[in-house]
Amino acid sequence: MLKINELRTGYNGGEIVHGISLEVPDEKIVAIVGGNGAGKSTLIKAITGLIPTTSGTVEFDGEKLTGLAPDKIMQKGVCLVPEGRQLFPNMTVEENLDIGSCTKEAKKHRKENLEEMFEIFPRLLERRKQLTGTLSGGEQQMVATARALMGRPKLLIMDEPSWGLAPILVNEMFQTIKMVRDRGTAVLIVEQNVGHTLAMSDWGYVIENGVVVMQDDGNRLLQDEGLKKAYLGI
Amino acid sequence: MNNIFIAILHGLILGGAYSLIAVGLSVIFGVVRIINFSHGAMLMASAFAYYELFTRFNVDPFFAMFFIAPAFFIIGFLLQKVIIRPLLIRESASVLEPTSVMLFTIGLDYAICNLYLMIYTSRYKTLNTWSYKNYFRAFDNSFVTQYSRIIAFILCFVVAFGLWFIINKTELGKRIRAVSQNRDAAALCGVDVHTTYGIAFGLGTAALAIAGAAMSSFYLVSPSVGNVFGTKSFMIVVLGGLGSIPGAIVGGMIFGLIEQVIAQFIPSTMASMLSFAVFLIVLVLMPDGLLGSRKRK
Numbered sequence: 001m002l003k004i005n006e007l008r009t010g011y012n013g014g015e016i017v018h019g020i021s022l023e024v025p026d027e028k029i030v031a032i033v034g035g036n037g038a039g040k041s042t043l044i045k046a047i048t049g050l051i052p053t054t055s056g057t058v059e060f061d062g063e064k065l066t067g068l069a070p071d072k073i074m075q076k077g078v079c080l081v082p083e084g085r086q087l088f089p090n091m092t093v094e095e096n097l098d099i100g101s102c103t104k105e106a107k108k109h110r111k112e113n114l115e116e117m118f119e120i121f122p123r124l125l126e127r128r129k130q131l132t133g134t135l136s137g138g139e140q141q142m143v144a145t146a147r148a149l150m151g152r153p154k155l156l157i158m159d160e161p162s163w164g165l166a167p168i169l170v171n172e173m174f175q176t177i178k179m180v181r182d183r184g185t186a187v188l189i190v191e192q193n194v195g196h197t198l199a200m201s202d203w204g205y206v207i208e209n210g211v212v213v214m215q216d217d218g219n220r221l222l223q224d225e226g227l228k229k230a231y232l233g234i
Numbered sequence: 235m236n237n238i239f240i241a242i243l244h245g246l247i248l249g250g251a252y253s254l255i256a257v258g259l260s261v262i263f264g265v266v267r268i269i270n271f272s273h274g275a276m277l278m279a280s281a282f283a284y285y286e287l288f289t290r291f292n293v294d295p296f297f298a299m300f301f302i303a304p305a306f307f308i309i310g311f312l313l314q315k316v317i318i319r320p321l322l323i324r325e326s327a328s329v330l331e332p333t334s335v336m337l338f339t340i341g342l343d344y345a346i347c348n349l350y351l352m353i354y355t356s357r358y359k360t361l362n363t364w365s366y367k368n369y370f371r372a373f374d375n376s377f378v379t380q381y382s383r384i385i386a387f388i389l390c391f392v393v394a395f396g397l398w399f400i401i402n403k404t405e406l407g408k409r410i411r412a413v414s415q416n417r418d419a420a421a422l423c424g425v426d427v428h429t430t431y432g433i434a435f436g437l438g439t440a441a442l443a444i445a446g447a448a449m450s451s452f453y454l455v456s457p458s459v460g461n462v463f464g465t466k467s468f469m470i471v472v473l474g475g476l477g478s479i480p481g482a483i484v485g486g487m488i489f490g491l492i493e494q495v496i497a498q499f500i501p502s503t504m505a506s507m508l509s510f511a512v513f514l515i516v517l518v519l520m521p522d523g524l525l526g527s528r529k530r531k
Contacts, residue, residue, distance in 0.1 A: 095408055
């Protein structure tokens, strides 16, 4: 589904991602883990078109995404839950979700999708007329996830979804991610919460200093002594 | 009738005209985050369009605006799409605040003003329209003002309401607000950011062209007329809160009231000086303007 080949990118000539290749198959959860500054978020920004790439390609369902603007990439079926949520703070929950489904295709299914979102996140139904800037961190994360799902993605990318969440909410969120996969949407998740993430992932990539240093089935990666020491402190 | 009461009425009427001129500027800033320094020049350009239509074809500006405003929408849209967009894209790669676009609008202001100076010379022109020649009278003839000013006052609320409605109650408005609150997030949701910017820019310039119809009917038309109202528009918009439509109305009314009411007690040049003083005081005490909201995170 998503195929990244030797991608290089960075900011203002400073290269951060030094040739990463990875793949996300249909209906699977793929994780990218790694420490601070490993280049995970930069890679995500390049995939979604927020920053230009210097070389390499991103392909989605056989189509080239490199060089497209973020809105065009989204319309191909790649939706991002960005790091730090990036909601529209002075708009209500419902308006945020409306924007998530503002493309021609998604708009046709807005009503049914909205109902589905309120089923998955009943909390948002209670809050639907509230400005998202006034919500708690957990609720904001729900809005960000629902907003991306409103765009009916074939691939959902999540950048640090556990950021700033209480442990109990982190659990809930990972449950949601599994459910999204089981509905038939592939998920690419970027996380610093290595243990949790790899445990539920079908495949995992470990990134250090802008290159892939390890890749394997999520649970097998968790058995790796080096990884345990570096990221889990055991 | 009490003089002060009449002065307040005059102040509100004048304030309406000021607000009408300023509201487009506020919308453009609120969405695109660009301070359009060519605002005054575009107002002047629209006034000359009305001048031409009136002197050549005897079309009243308040009728002509139904054609000129859409034309200015297109001009604003294209200005954003063709010139400002590449500048924004090139710059967003390196810095956060779009300063080159701001400098571009300053240059554009000079270019337009001097072009019109070349064509029309600096002579003042008046449009002897019906609403310019005829006066509205009330309270036993103690309140007398041109009909064009009354129309400007009414138009101020119509235009402000129209813009408010588009921005707050329509699907397009949702997109406009989303882009203004978080450009990248809106793009990630599939919103075409630069087209939305173009529409916002177009709406702002169309509102300005409507203001031009009013202005050319109660004031003079000359290439320097933009400077008179341009500077005031900036102060009004900042005073009321950048990007706030009700703020533009409140700011305009305050300016109108200061100029008309205070002028009852002190020379009118001092009164307009006072409006600058009020502007500075508000800025110091309330940096976001009277109705400007601090950004929620």
